[in-house]
Amino acid sequence: MNMDPPRILEPGSLASSGLKELVRSTEDDGPRPAELSGLHRRMEGLVVGALSAASAGTGLGTAGTAGGAKIALGAKALSSWWAGAAVVALSAGATGGVTWYRHARAPTAPSATPRLAPPVSLPSLSRAAVEDAPMAVASPVAPRPPPAPRVRHSVPTEALEPPAVPHAPAPAPAPALPSVSEGLEETQALAHAFRALQAGDAATAVAMAQEHERQFPESAVLEEREAILIEALVKLGRRDEARHRLEALKVRFPRSAYSWRLEALF
Amino acid sequence: VSLAATRHVAPEEVTTRPSFRHVYQSNAALVWRVLRRLGMPPSDLEDLCQEVFVAVHRKLAHFEGKSTLRTWIYGIAVRCASDHRRRGHIKHEIATEKPVEQVADPPQLVVIQQREARARLDAIIAGLDEDKRAVFVLYELEQLAMKDVAEALDCPVQTAYSRLHAARHQVEAAVARLAKREEAP
Numbered sequence: 001m002n003m004d005p006p007r008i009l010e011p012g013s014l015a016s017s018g019l020k021e022l023v024r025s026t027e028d029d030g031p032r033p034a035e036l037s038g039l040h041r042r043m044e045g046l047v048v049g050a051l052s053a054a055s056a057g058t059g060l061g062t063a064g065t066a067g068g069a070k071i072a073l074g075a076k077a078l079s080s081w082w083a084g085a086a087v088v089a090l091s092a093g094a095t096g097g098v099t100w101y102r103h104a105r106a107p108t109a110p111s112a113t114p115r116l117a118p119p120v121s122l123p124s125l126s127r128a129a130v131e132d133a134p135m136a137v138a139s140p141v142a143p144r145p146p147p148a149p150r151v152r153h154s155v156p157t158e159a160l161e162p163p164a165v166p167h168a169p170a171p172a173p174a175p176a177l178p179s180v181s182e183g184l185e186e187t188q189a190l191a192h193a194f195r196a197l198q199a200g201d202a203a204t205a206v207a208m209a210q211e212h213e214r215q216f217p218e219s220a221v222l223e224e225r226e227a228i229l230i231e232a233l234v235k236l237g238r239r240d241e242a243r244h245r246l247e248a249l250k251v252r253f254p255r256s257a258y259s260w261r262l263e264a265l266f
Numbered sequence: 267v268s269l270a271a272t273r274h275v276a277p278e279e280v281t282t283r284p285s286f287r288h289v290y291q292s293n294a295a296l297v298w299r300v301l302r303r304l305g306m307p308p309s310d311l312e313d314l315c316q317e318v319f320v321a322v323h324r325k326l327a328h329f330e331g332k333s334t335l336r337t338w339i340y341g342i343a344v345r346c347a348s349d350h351r352r353r354g355h356i357k358h359e360i361a362t363e364k365p366v367e368q369v370a371d372p373p374q375l376v377v378i379q380q381r382e383a384r385a386r387l388d389a390i391i392a393g394l395d396e397d398k399r400a401v402f403v404l405y406e407l408e409q410l411a412m413k414d415v416a417e418a419l420d421c422p423v424q425t426a427y428s429r430l431h432a433a434r435h436q437v438e439a440a441v442a443r444l445a446k447r448e449e450a451p
Contacts, residue, residue: 004405006436007405015434015438016441018444019437021383023407026384030299031295031298036298038335039298046286046290123297173340185424187381191379195380220381
């Protein structure tokens with residue numbers, strides 16, 4: 001019998017409305033295809049290795065995928081799946097702009113067979129995560145190595161075997177991320193500007209958005225800020241200024257989801 | 267192949283060992299999402315997902331099916347996040363990177379409020395200690411059954427319940443504090 005208490009968003013939950021609202025913000029927060037494309041490229045070596053093993057008849061255990069033709073088809077499908085996001089982005093643009101991608105880390109030129117980077121070592125922290133996982137394992141437990149520099153790399157199959165390969169440290173400085181308070185302040189400040197715009201107070205919205213621009217020049221909500229600012233400027237009759245900003249927005253965010261609607265304001 | 271994340275985790279009884287390709291394909295989005303929900307910085311997610319799947323690859327041959335495959339992967343992901351945090355890569359960070367995909371012409375208010383709410387929740391979850399955070403994320407957000415949460419975290423079910431209770435209490439208190447601060451002039 002299931003005695004689990006109701007979850008926050010389930011009927012019978014005693015959670016506050018404030019908490020429910022916060023938890024709702026996690027709905028549909030999975031990664032977009034473009035966000036996974038870099039990971040797919042990195043994992044190519046392992047996945048291809050698994051496919052090779054499968055086609056040699058050594059371990060494709062999933063139901064319904066036995067047989068060389070199906071495996072080959074699966075490999076092809078997966079390969080095009082890796083090519084992923086950029087292709088989807090292009091086709092989305094050609095079909096009315098329903099889906100847009102921006103800030104993609106991955107190269108935009110799709111390639112059906114992405115090249116692997118030269119073999120590099122796996123970070124020792126992977127092993128730490130593995131050895132501590134709560135599961136019965138036949139392999140001996142190795143002592144946990146000291147923390148290693150973090151390296152971005154793809155994973156060729158041969159990098160896994162033999163498991164112990166020399167490290168190729170290439171430490172990259174971690175990008176500075178905003179603090180919690182900074183992030184909250186940033187979004188809240190812009191929310192105030194938007195509410196002013198919604199309330200018909202375009203002048204206040206402009207002032208607040210410009211103050212936001214001064215405080216957070218490279219804000220995570222920069223694009224939204226520009227959209228608010230442009231709309232407010234149009235409402236104030238400052239069309240030239242708004243037009244100038246819109247052109248700049250289109251240059252910086254060529255696929256901005258806002259440009260269609262903002263264009264219609266003029 | 268749809269990688270769409272699902273909120274509800276379907277029970278998955280694994281009786282045969284799946285291929286790594288299948289495991290990766292079915293769980294890449296899940297691993298990304300749970301690492302993100304556990305407070306891992308967006309800039310590290312790719313690295314960490316890779317770590318998880320390298321771990322999965324190494325151990326898959328020894329997977330005994332004592333738990334579901336997903337529960338097992340959740341366990342590895344939580345451990346990976348915990349190690350990452352212990353190494354000092356996590357300070358007080360929240361995800362403010364923009365999504366790479368946008369639906370055309372999204373209502374600005376929704377976008378902004380959503381980000382605002384998410385930033386708040388991230389901050390609150392970041393304030394939980396590691397054990398409570400893991401239970402809260404796996405039960406409330408990933409919607410695992412409590413017995414699976416306990417399995418993934420390798421703790422007794424009663425301990426998982428206690429941690430959930432404590433986490434909820436702490437989270438509600440933080441929500442109330444935030445609301446009070448906003449009401450203040």
